[in-house]
Amino acid sequence: MRYIEILKERYQLLTKYIGILIMASSMFLLLPLLSLPFYPKEVKYSYAFFVPAIIMFTIGFIAWKYTKHNREEVSLSLKEGGIIVLISWIVTVISSAIPFMMIDMLNLTQAIFESMSGWTTTGLSVVDVTEAPKVILLWRSIMQFFGGAGLVVVMLSSVLHPYGFGLYNAEGRSDQLLPHVKRSTKAIMVIYSGYTIGGILLYILAGMSFFDAFNHSLAALSTGGFSTKANSIGYYNSLSIEIITWILMLIGTTNFATHFALLKGNFKVFFKNGEIRLLMLLNAFFIPILMYFSVNNIYDTLPQVVRRTIFETITAISTTGFSLDTFNSWNLFGILIIIILMLIGGGTGSTAGGIKLYRIYIIFKSIYWEIKGYFLPEDAVRKNFIWRGEKKLALKSDFVMEAANYVVLYISTYFLGVLIFLSQGYNLSDSMFEFASALGTVGLSVGITSVDAPSLILWTETLGMFLGRLEFFVIFFAIIKIFKDMKYYYANK
Amino acid sequence: MYVVIIGCGKTGSAIADLLSKNGENVVVIDKKSISFEKLSPDFTGFTINGDATELSILLESKIDKADMVIVTTEIDSVNSMVSQIAKYIYEVPKVIVKINEPDKAIIYRNTDIMTLSPTDLFIDKLRYRLAKEGSGTLNEESLS
Numbered sequence: 074m075r076y077i078e079i080l081k082e083r084y085q086l087l088t089k090y091i092g093i094l095i096m097a098s099s100m101f102l103l104l105p106l107l108s109l110p111f112y113p114k115e116v117k118y119s120y121a122f123f124v125p126a127i128i129m130f131t132i133g134f135i136a137w138k139y140t141k142h143n144r145e146e147v148s149l150s151l152k153e154g155g156i157i158v159l160i161s162w163i164v165t166v167i168s169s170a171i172p173f174m175m176i177d178m179l180n181l182t183q184a185i186f187e188s189m190s191g192w193t194t195t196g197l198s199v200v201d202v203t204e205a206p207k208v209i210l211l212w213r214s215i216m217q218f219f220g221g222a223g224l225v226v227v228m229l230s231s232v233l234h235p236y237g238f239g240l241y242n243a244e245g246r247s248d249q250l251l252p253h254v255k256r257s258t259k260a261i262m263v264i265y266s267g268y269t270i271g272g273i274l275l276y277i278l279a280g281m282s283f284f285d286a287f288n289h290s291l292a293a294l295s296t297g298g299f300s301t302k303a304n305s306i307g308y309y310n311s312l313s314i315e316i317i318t319w320i321l322m323l324i325g326t327t328n329f330a331t332h333f334a335l336l337k338g339n340f341k342v343f344f345k346n347g348e349i350r351l352l353m354l355l356n357a358f359f360i361p362i363l364m365y366f367s368v369n370n371i372y373d374t375l376p377q378v379v380r381r382t383i384f385e386t387i388t389a390i391s392t393t394g395f396s397l398d399t400f401n402s403w404n405l406f407g408i409l410i411i412i413i414l415m416l417i418g419g420g421t422g423s424t425a426g427g428i429k430l431y432r433i434y435i436i437f438k439s440i441y442w443e444i445k446g447y448f449l450p451e452d453a454v455r456k457n458f459i460w461r462g463e464k465k466l467a468l469k470s471d472f473v474m475e476a477a478n479y480v481v482l483y484i485s486t487y488f489l490g491v492l493i494f495l496s497q498g499y500n501l502s503d504s505m506f507e508f509a510s511a512l513g514t515v516g517l518s519v520g521i522t523s524v525d526a527p528s529l530i531l532w533t534e535t536l537g538m539f540l541g542r543l544e545f546f547v548i549f550f551a552i553i554k555i556f557k558d559m560k561y562y563y564a565n566k
Numbered sequence: 567m568y569v570v571i572i573g574c575g576k577t578g579s580a581i582a583d584l585l586s587k588n589g590e591n592v593v594v595i596d597k598k599s600i601s602f603e604k605l606s607p608d609f610t611g612f613t614i615n616g617d618a619t620e621l622s623i624l625l626e627s628k629i630d631k632a633d634m635v636i637v638t639t640e641i642d643s644v645n646s647m648v649s650q651i652a653k654y655i656y657e658v659p660k661v662i663v664k665i666n667e668p669d670k671a672i673i674y675r676n677t678d679i680m681t682l683s684p685t686d687l688f689i690d691k692l693r694y695r696l697a698k699e700g701s702g703t704l705n706e707e708s709l710s
Contacts, residue, residue: 150607252568252591254610 077565080558085140087156090149092137094161095168097228099129101219102168105212112207118176122208125171129164155551161224162543166192169216178205182528189535191216192224193542194424196298196394196516197534199524203303207284213299214291220542221295221325221424222265230258248330248422248461261329264336265424269294272321279313289395293321296425298394298516306384307397315380318395319387326352326391326419330461345460347438348420348430352390355417359410360386367407385517389414392426394516400506401519408502411517415509416487426514426541428483432476435459439473482545486537487512493533494521511537567591570632570658572618572648573639577664577684579604581636586611593627618648624656634660642670649679 102122109116149157170188173179179187183199190197194217202210219227249257272290277283285301292299302308306318324332331349334342343349364382372378381397388395389411400408418427442457449455457468490512494504499521507521511534521530540548567590571582574596583606586592592611596602599615616623618639629635635652637645642665649663665671665683674681 249610249612252593252611253586253589255589256591257610 074565077562080562083153084558086149087153088136088140090157091160091164092133092135092140094157094224094228095133095164096130096137097133098161098165098224099126099133099168101165101215102126102129102172104215105208108208108211115206115208118172118206118208121172121175122212124175125168128171129168132164152550152554155547156555158225158543159548159551162192162539165224166539169212172209172212173200176206176209178209182531183524186531186535187213188216189538190516191297191299192220193514193538194221194295194297194392194426195511195514195538195542196292197511197518197522197538198299198516199522199526199531201303201524202301210288210299210301211284214288214297217295217297217299218269218291221297222261226258226261229254230262248328250330250333260333264329264332265294268321268324272317275317275321276314279311279317281309281314289318290321293318293393293395294325294424296322296325296391296393296419296423296514298388300395304398305396312380315384315397319383322387322391322393322395323352325393326423326425328420328422328461330422331420342460347434347459347461351430351434352420355390355414356386359414363407363410367404367410370404371402385411386414389515389517390417390419390427392418392513392515394510396517399520400517405502408506408519412505412509415513415515415517416483418513418515426512428480428513431461432479435468435473435476436480438468439470479545483512486540486545490533490537494530497527497530508534508537512541514538514541567633568628568631569593569634569636570595570627570629570652572596572635572637573664574601574604574613575638575640576604578636578638579606579609581638582611583608595623595627619644621651624648624651629658630656632656632658634658634662637661637663639664640666642666642673646670646673649674650677653677653679 103126106119106122109119166185166188169192170181170184173184173187174181178184179199186197187199189195191213196217198213200209200213250260251257269290272294273283273286276286276290281289288299288301289306291297298305300306300308306315309315328346328348331343331346334346360382363386364378368378368382368385372381384395384397387393392415400411403411416428417433418429419425421429421431438457438459442455446453446455458465459468460466487508490508491501491504494508495501499507503519503521506517506519509515510517511522522534567585569585569590569592571578571585571592571594574582574594578594578596579601582592582594587608592609593614594602594605594609594611595614595616595618597615597617599613602613602615605613612627614623614627616626618624618637629652632652635649635658637649637652639645639648645663645665649661652658653661660680661678662680662682663674665674665681665686668683668685671681671683671686
């Protein structure tokens with residue numbers, strides 16, 4: 074009986090937290106309206122943002138205000154944080170989909186897909202960017218910007234009490250920069266916004282209009298990849314814009330803790346970082362073979378080949394999803410390499426998706442250590458280190474196990490998704506490409522994702538993006554906990 | 567405020583929770599990694615697993631930038647050494663040390679290190695209470 078009381082109290086606390094998060098996230102919906110003074114013709118669309126914002130705010134306010142809660146200042150466990158993260162993400166994604174539906178651009182499935190693609194920084198799109206109003210384009214970029222940092226990070230840096238450390242760990246952005254979670258999240262937002270402003274300026278210098286520069290900078294740093302042009306970055310056909318995009322994508326895919334070390338001038342730590350090393354190694358390895366065996370057949374001149382290959386390699390591994398052209402003319406060799414890069418993905422604690430460089434790195438390192446250990450004397454004492462953020466970390470076998478479990482889970486889900494694609498009659502390489510792109514929150518497409526795509530495909534991708542962004546386990550833990558608690562509650566009522 | 571806490575025992579972990587909850591930057595050092603399990607979910611600072619008598623560990627905690635160092639290990643000689651390193655080598659503005667054996671308070675005489683002894687605090691509190699009740703030989707006047 075007493076446990077039921079406690080359970081009730083805890084869920085009341087959770088509801089309160091979710092209420093605060095929903096209220097705050099309704100504010101995001103108002104941000105695109107700031108552009109209306111510059112585009113007065115689009116005032117007619119403002120209701121599409123006001124209405125959901127007001128609805129969400131009211132729901133959040135009711136949840137926050139009218140939930141009984143006795144004790145102040147209670148901490149959250151990781152599992153409870155998981156529930157809050159899961160529910161606030163779902164609510165935010167749904168509310169962000171409403172503007173697309175209200176101006177009759179997309180139906181329910183497509184709107185949820187687009188909103189999920191935005192918040193998870195994927196970049197797969199069913200919106201026709203040539204006809205979409207500017208506020209809608211802006212809204213897509215804003216979703217990616219905040220989705221990149223993460224809902225909880227944004228909230229913790231501004232409105233939320235820092236008691237919810239469980240929240241921070243639950244969102245898959247677990248590296249801390251400073252020894253306090255509030256300052257840490259603030260530092261992340263400062264670094265992130267700083268780079269974004271830098272990106273906007275660079276794009277303007279390279280000749281983009283302010284509107285395009287703003288949208289592309291947000292989408293590149295969040296490794297999102299929504300573009301305001303149908304041909305993405307390829308529209309500009311400008312080397313300087315491409316180089317800026319390379320840099321922004323690479324910055325976006327680097328862990329914020331690593332950035333923090335770099336910005337403090339700690340270059341030694343930066344280059345010792347396993348993720349940075351692996352990123353450089355993968356680029357150095359895949360770019361030449363991709364050039365020689367695949368892209369070489371498409372273009373006539375060497376500079377074209379080099380530009381295309383470097384761009385597509387970085388966009389795939391950083392899970393951004395900007396593109397220079399379609400992949401229709403690529404041979405299977407090139408397609409598979411891009412798929413592998415998309416599966417590997419970017420750095421932990423960055424805005425990227427995929428399996429993450431860190432996990433790949435420690436699994437390969439542990440293979441190396443195992444082989445090395447075989448040749449050492451039996452009772453040799455070994456201590457294995459890796460560099461993470463600013464710290465040298467002793468690697469326990471638990472970490473390797475966690476990483477290996479994650480990889481297996483990721484790959485299983487991946488093949489399950491590919492099977493669903495195949496059942497709808499798509500061919501193997503297209504299916505593998507498209508679902509790797511969705512699960513890794515990349516956003517490159519071979520053309521399956523479009524307005525005409527069957528809704529089963531869109532929902533599969535939506536779920537894939539969600540699982541990939543929140544890194545599976547949080548979602549599983551939260552759902553299992555909710556079910557267990559509900560079962561207990563109804564069995565003992 | 568940037569606070570380094572050395573020793574994550576009953577005292578150290580409670581202080582770390584308190585300060586972290588109040589929004590300070592907190593780093594805790596302890597020899598045994600199992601000690602960090604005492605920290606509550608309120609604690610959002612860093613933990614360093616290592617021996618605080620080693621300079622490399624102290625430097626890892628960025629003790630040179632600390633505004634306050636609180637030394638709470640169980641061994642007085644470690645406490646005295648670490649607190650003096652903090653005060654006189656790294657010139658930390660505020661160093662607070664826990665004294666386990668009240669006789670050892672003499673170590674810190676004529677230093678700028680602030681000392682707190684749980685035993686003395688217990689005695690003081692007891693004296694205060696007894697005096698308030700006005701029982702026995704203790705009375706209000708004897709408090710001064």
